[in-house]
Amino acid sequence: MKLKLLLLVTLGTILLSCTKASDKRHIQIGQELPEFQTYLINGQNIGKADMLGKPSVIILFTTTCPDCHLQLPEIETVYKNYKQSINILAISRGEGKEQVQSFWQKQSFTMPVVATESNELYDLFDKGSKTGIPQVYISNPDGKVTGYTDWNEYMTAEKILSIINISAK
Numbered sequence: 356m357k358l359k360l361l362l363l364v365t366l367g368t369i370l371l372s373c374t375k376a377s378d379k380r381h382i383q384i385g386q387e388l389p390e391f392q393t394y395l396i397n398g399q400n401i402g403k404a405d406m407l408g409k410p411s412v413i414i415l416f417t418t419t420c421p422d423c424h425l426q427l428p429e430i431e432t433v434y435k436n437y438k439q440s441i442n443i444l445a446i447s448r449g450e451g452k453e454q455v456q457s458f459w460q461k462q463s464f465t466m467p468v469v470a471t472e473s474n475e476l477y478d479l480f481d482k483g484s485k486t487g488i489p490q491v492y493i494s495n496p497d498g499k500v501t502g503y504t505d506w507n508e509y510m511t512a513e514k515i516l517s518i519i520n521i522s523a524k
Contacts, residue, residue, distance in 0.1 A: 411442035418458040434466035
């Protein structure tokens with residue numbers, strides 16, 4: 356009985372780390388990407404200006420979120436096949452460099468990633484909506500958001516490419 360209770364509490368904690376009550380304050384389709392400046396885990400500086408000039412895909416995630424574990428490989432597929440024509444950026448929420456770097460290595464991910472122990476960067480996109488994660492933002496070359504999904508909808512590589520209007524290889 357104690358094991359069942361512990362399992363239920365653990366599962367509930369994991370689910371709450373991914374999902375929260377939703378409203379529409381997060382960046383919406385038609386709005387501009389927020390201004391930001393940060394560093395990738397490899398130390399390279401990156402910001403909104405680097406996301407302009409070609410379509411971009413930005414995912415907000417944590418390494419402990421089961422829904423993120425489903426979404427991240429789809430974005431990695433897009434990155435591996437289209438990194439010359441699409442900007443990709445993964446942004447962790449509230450996790451340090453070592454934790455994110457270890458997860459990236461275990462998953463064999465190569466897409467650019469930011470590890471942020473604070474929620475400041477996440478909050479620029481989420482705007483206090485507490486929508487949860489993952490959140491995926493797709494923008495056009497001018498930085499206007501043209502696609503969005505959260506934990507309620509899984510976005511395949513094909514769906515991402517269709518929003519960007521690129522045919523799959």
